[in-house]
Amino acid sequence: MKKSTVKEIRTRFDKDVERFSNLQKGQTATVDAVASLEILSDAAKYLCHGARDILDIGCGAGNYTLKILEKIPNLNCTLIDLSQPMLDKAYERVTNSTNGEVTISHTDIRDFPDNAESFDIITAGAVLHHLRDESEWKAVFKKLFTLLKPGGVLLISDLVVQTLKPLNKLMWERYADYLKNLNGEAYQKEVFAYIVEEDSPRSYEFQQKKLKEAGFAYVEILHKNMCFATFCAVKEK
Structure with missing residues (x-):
């Protein structure tokens, strides 16, 4: 099946800002969204407590940056996203939460x-799953390594x-x-339909390998439940 274009993905997210703007509940279609935000932000604090500058790629409405600012205050924040309405919302929320400089970039x-x-x-x-072939994953991981x-x-x-494959099916x-219990069978079918149309998720093992190839010294899993994983990669000093 032909996947959605960048323009088509942008159009959907332009119309979906409020769903990505709840810091208390996270994005409910994501399993353990709140737990992942907490673990990820705690990892930032423990690994990089003296940080000054953060880049949030595919920032959405800014939840990840906002949660990290709770643990590491007043960072300079660079927010990038395909969706201008998402960026506008993220800018509004993040500027109210830091004394650092906030920069937005409407780009990929x-x-x-x-x-x-x-x-x-x-x-x-919840952004890298939009990458397509292996060369894109390799190039993006190398770029992120260079930017750090x-x-x-x-x-x-x-x-x-x-x-x-048997575990993937499970x-x-x-x-x-989970989705049916959350909001009914019609909702489950809707979520699965846009995953098929838009997303190209890869395994943690695939990403771990590509991150190491890009130059990262350490790759650690922080949390995993069903089809969702939170992990980190550290660039050696």
Whole structure:
């Protein structure tokens, strides 16, 4: 099946800002969204407590940056997203939560400048699954490695698949049950339909390998439940 274009993905997210603007509940279609936000932001604090600059790719309405600002105040924040309405919402929320400089960029990470060693923290929340072939994953991970300062950390929370097909079938069946219990069968079918149309998730093992190939010294899993994983990659000092 032909996947959605960047323009088509942008159009859907332009209309869906409020669903991504609840810091208390997170994005409810994501299993353990609140727990993942907490674990990811705690990892940022423990790994990079002296941070000054954060880059949030596919920032949505800014939840990941906002949660990290609770643990590491007054960061300079660079927010990038395909959706201008998402960026506008994120800018409004983040500027009210930091005394640091807030910069927004209406772009795709694939087109973002390679400003070497500019950021202490990069966060990628529910965004990398939009990458397509292996060459895109390789190029984006290398870019993120280049953008990080020595000792910097990349924090990822995303949709994943399982390497073993029987386990992949199990996890997606469990995810289907989760969505049905959350909001009914019609909702489950709607979520699965846009995953098929838009997303190309890869396994944690695939991403771990590509992150190491990009130069990261350490890749650690922080949390996993069903089809969702939160993990980090650290650039050596």
